[in-house]
Amino acid sequence: MERDSRSGEGIYALASGEGVSAVSVLRLSGRGTLGLLEVLCGERQRGGVHSFPPRKCVLRRLFHPHTGMLLDQALVVYFESGKSYTGEEMAELHLHGGLAVRRAVIGCLSEMEGWRPALAGEFTRRAFLGGRLDLQETEAILDLVNAETEEQRRQAVHQLSGDTGRGYRDWTDTVKMVLAHVEASLDFPEDADFDAFEGGGRDVIEKVCAEMKYHLGRAKYGERLHQGLLMVIAGEPNVGKSTFLNRLSEREAAIVTSEAGTTRDPVEVRLDWNGLPVTVVDTAGLREDAGDIEQMGIERALGFLERASVVVWIKEAGKRMKGRAWQRMVPQGTPMVELYNKIDMLREDKTSRHREGGRALSYDVSLKTGENWMYVKGELEKLLRGLVVGGDQALLVRERHKDGVMKARRSLLRALKAKDLVLVSEELRQAIRHLGTVTGKVTTEEILDVVFRDFCIGK
Numbered sequence: 001m002e003r004d005s006r007s008g009e010g011i012y013a014l015a016s017g018e019g020v021s022a023v024s025v026l027r028l029s030g031r032g033t034l035g036l037l038e039v040l041c042g043e044r045q046r047g048g049v050h051s052f053p054p055r056k057c058v059l060r061r062l063f064h065p066h067t068g069m070l071l072d073q074a075l076v077v078y079f080e081s082g083k084s085y086t087g088e089e090m091a092e093l094h095l096h097g098g099l100a101v102r103r104a105v106i107g108c109l110s111e112m113e114g115w116r117p118a119l120a121g122e123f124t125r126r127a128f129l130g131g132r133l134d135l136q137e138t139e140a141i142l143d144l145v146n147a148e149t150e151e152q153r154r155q156a157v158h159q160l161s162g163d164t165g166r167g168y169r170d171w172t173d174t175v176k177m178v179l180a181h182v183e184a185s186l187d188f189p190e191d192a193d194f195d196a197f198e199g200g201g202r203d204v205i206e207k208v209c210a211e212m213k214y215h216l217g218r219a220k221y222g223e224r225l226h227q228g229l230l231m232v233i234a235g236e237p238n239v240g241k242s243t244f245l246n247r248l249s250e251r252e253a254a255i256v257t258s259e260a261g262t263t264r265d266p267v268e269v270r271l272d273w274n275g276l277p278v279t280v281v282d283t284a285g286l287r288e289d290a291g292d293i294e295q296m297g298i299e300r301a302l303g304f305l306e307r308a309s310v311v312v313w314i315k316e317a318g319k320r321m322k323g324r325a326w327q328r329m330v331p332q333g334t335p336m337v338e339l340y341n342k343i344d345m346l347r348e349d350k351t352s353r354h355r356e357g358g359r360a361l362s363y364d365v366s367l368k369t370g371e372n373w374m375y376v377k378g379e380l381e382k383l384l385r386g387l388v389v390g391g392d393q394a395l396l397v398r399e400r401h402k403d404g405v406m407k408a409r410r411s412l413l414r415a416l417k418a419k420d421l422v423l424v425s426e427e428l429r430q431a432i433r434h435l436g437t438v439t440g441k442v443t444t445e446e447i448l449d450v451v452f453r454d455f456c457i458g459k
C-alpha cells in the first residue's frame with residue numbers, strides 16, 4: 001500500500017557530494033517514481049512486466065522527455081513502496097559525476113509535473129512520518145552522516161543498531177503493563193482481590209527507576225562524545241600557550257613571538273585526537289595590566305574557561321607566578337592540568353618545584369624542544385578519554401533524551417509515593433508520555449523541526 005507523504009509531491013535531490021566525482025547519485029521519492037523512470041528512459045510497461053525490477057541495478061539511457069535529448073547513461077535502481085528508505089516508491093540514478101550531467105538531469109526533473117527539489121532532511125522526514133524510523137534512529141542517521149571521528153561513528157552506529165531503542169521500548173512496555181494492572185483493579189474493584197500495584201507493580205517500577213538513574217548518570221559521557229570536547233589553554237602571557245596549540249595541531253595555527261600579549265583573539269582548532277572529537281582553544285594571556293584590546297581577549301578567554309571540558313594551564317617552570325587568582329576562574333569540577341613549560345631553560349641545579357598538591361595534575365615539559373611532550377600528550381589523551389568513557393554505548397546522548405527520561409523518572413517516583421491508585425495510574429500515564437517524546441511516539445511539529453533542522457539535502 002502506498003503511504004501518503006504530507007505533500008503528495010515527488011521529491012529529488014543529489015545524495016552524493018557536490019563537486020566533480022566519478023559517479024553522482026540522484027535520489028527520487030514519491031508516488032509516480034516508476035512512471036517517471038519510464039518516461040525518462042523512454043520505456044513502457046510491456047505485458048505487466050516493467051523494465052525496472054525492484055532493487056536491481058539496470059543500465060539505461062536517460063532522455064529529456066520533452067526534447068528527446070539524450071542526457072546521460074545511468075545505472076538505475078528502483079525501490080517499491082514499503083520497501084524503501086522513505087517507505088514511498090523511490091529510485092536512485094547513478095549518473096556520471098560531471099557538473100554538466102548533473103545540471104542537465106536536475107534541470108529536466110525540474111520540468112516534470114509533480115516533482116520538486118527536496119528540502120533538507122526531507123527524505124528522512126518522510127521515512128519517519130511513514131513509520132520507517134523512530135525519532136532516535138532518525139537522529140542517529142544524522143549523527144552518522146555528521147560523525148567526524150571514529151568514536152562518534154561508533155556512538156552513532158550503536159544508536160542506530162536498535163539496542164538503544166529497545167531500552168526505551170522495554171521501559172515503556174514495562175510501565176504499560178503495570179498501568180494495565182492498575183487500571184484493571186480500578187475498573188473492577190470487586191474482582192481485584194489484591195492491590196495490583198503493591199502486589200508486584202511497585203517492585204517493577206522501582207527497578208525501572210533504578211535503571212533510568214544509572215543511564216542518566218552516564219548521560220554526560222554520551223553527550224560529551226556527541227558534542228565533542230573543549231580543551232581550553234590558559235595562563236599568563238608568554239608562557240607558551242600558542243606553542244602548545246601549534247605542537248598539538250602540528251601546524252602554525254597561532255602566532256608565536258617572544259612578546260607578551262601576542263594572542264588576543266581565541267584561536268580554535270578542531271582535532272580528531274585518536275578518534276576523540278576535540279576542539280582546542282588558545283587564548284589571550286591573563287594579566288591585570290592589559291591594554292584595551294588585550295583586555296577584550298582576556299574576557300573571551302574567561303568565557304571559554306566557563307565552558308571548558310578540560311583546562312590546560314600553562315606556567316613557566318622555575319618562575320614565580322603572580323596570577324593565582326586567575327586560576328579560580330576555572331569552574332569547580334572542570335578537570336585541569338598544569339604544564340610547567342620551558343624546562344630547557346632551567347639550570348641543572350634548579351628543578352621546578354610545583355608538587356604541592358592542589359586540584360590539578362602537573363607535568364614538566366618543554367614545548368619548544370619537545371622534551372617530555374609525548375608523555376604529556378599521552379596523559380592528556382587519557383584524561384580526555386576518561387571524560388567520554390562508554391560514551392559510544394550510552395543510551396542518552398542528547399539533551400532531549402535526558403530530559404524525557406528525567407521527566408519520566410520523576411513521574412514514576414511520584415507514582416511510588418502516591419497513596420491512591422488513581423494518582424498512580426495518572427503518573428504512570430505521564431511517564432509513558434515522556435518516554436514517548438524520546439522515541440517520537442508522541443511528537444509535535446516543534447520536536448520534528450528541531451530534529452530535522454540540521455539535516456542536509458538529499459538525506
Ligand SMILES: Nc1nc2c(ncn2[C@@H]2O[C@H](COP(=O)(O)OP(=O)(O)OP(=O)(O)O)[C@@H](O)[C@H]2O)c(=O)[nH]1
Pocket residue numbers: 236237238239240241242243244255256257258259260261262263264283284285286341342343344345365366367368369
Ligand atoms: N626556551 C623555551 N622557550 C619557549 C618554550 N615554549 C615557548 N617558548 C617561547 O616563549 C615565547 C612565547 O611563546 P608563545 O607560545 O607565544 O606564548 P603565549 O603563552 O602564547 O603568549 P601570549 O600569546 O603572549 O600570551 C616564544 O618566544 C616561544 O618560542 C619552551 O619550552 N622553551
Ligand SMILES: [Mg+2]
Pocket residue numbers: 241242243254255256262263282283
Ligand atoms: Mg599566544
